[in-house]
Amino acid sequence: MRIKLKVNNKTEEIDIEPHEILLDVLRKLGYYSVRRGCDTGMCGICTVLFDGKPIPSCSVFAARADGHEITTVEGLEDAKAFAKLLSEEGADQCGYCSPGLILNTVYLKKIGVKDLNKAKIKLIGNLCRCTGYESQHRAITKFLGVTK
């Protein structure tokens, strides 16, 4: 089947198998920031925005995205600013988890989260094998302009 979706404001058309997963289709289209980790919805690495809301792209059939808008880290204006903070704080080690974390954190900024505890709870689904999270939390504190 042929689907048409908007990825980072660019219209893409592609032939897919009806049972194909969004993550795989995005990678076929060249959006390599979208990566596979657990493949069960648990690690957050494959997160994209679906009509503006974060979802794990490993858990959605690509056919659902027909006619919808997808944003990957390549299409986020604020991504570079947060990525810079991650690297300054030593929170970008292997970097495999970064795209998912960046997408969710930028979304949290958009919805006005300024409380670090709230941010931590919202980011519980973004697993990282390298950093131990402390350095990520320092970067998140700066990026969100945390007030408490």
Next chain:
Amino acid sequence: MIYFKEYLKPKNLQEAYEVLTSKNAKIIGGATFLKLSNQSFETAIDLIDAKLDFIRESENEIEIGAMVTLSEFGDNPIISNLYNGFLKNITENILSFQMRNLITVGGTIFPKFGFSDLITGLLVLETEVHLYKNGKIRLEDFLNTKIQKDILEKITIKKKPLAVSFKNIKNSEYDFSIINIAVSKSENEVKIAVGARPAMAVLITKDLNFFEDIDKAVESLLNKIKFSDDLRASKIYRQKVCKALLKRALREVIQ
């Protein structure tokens, strides 16, 4: 791996039901659980365009469409304020924020998942399940039916003056509950639901008088609830934890 040949997004339930009953087809809610299964069928019926993402409030009840996601339980003021955030507090501890943006009410209730925290919470409220073909059924009755070929359209929750409490325990914040319990108290009745036993949740209703001595009441109730072993916990562990959680929840709503 999951395999199917056709993906449809019907605009209404009539269309969806026709496909469900005329082909080897499955309904897609959020796809989060279905996607993990190993099966093949002919047609996937995604309800995303079937206009089932509504939340409505009338004088006596709240209606929640089958495609409402668990995130909406926190974001929507009608649900998030209900019984001081009872359902919001239950759902915001299920998995992660991004998964809750996908997981639907229909996909949680229709398969009658034993581990479900939401089903346990809904059981102690007056919840009815509305099915396209089989009509309106009380949630506790629905859990005992063998209905398979139908579509959950919405649930309704009656607004009643209730005191409520939910408790659960997990090995880690991100895991399934080892045991979950919910309790509600109306003027003269107490409802207790116990889920993740690990089997499907059960509901017990008793007169308020029964709880004059809470310790004794809990001992007698525990004899009526069946627990079993699984990877997460033993039957005995579940029984002991359930006893402690039940006493806490009952004290919260009764005293």
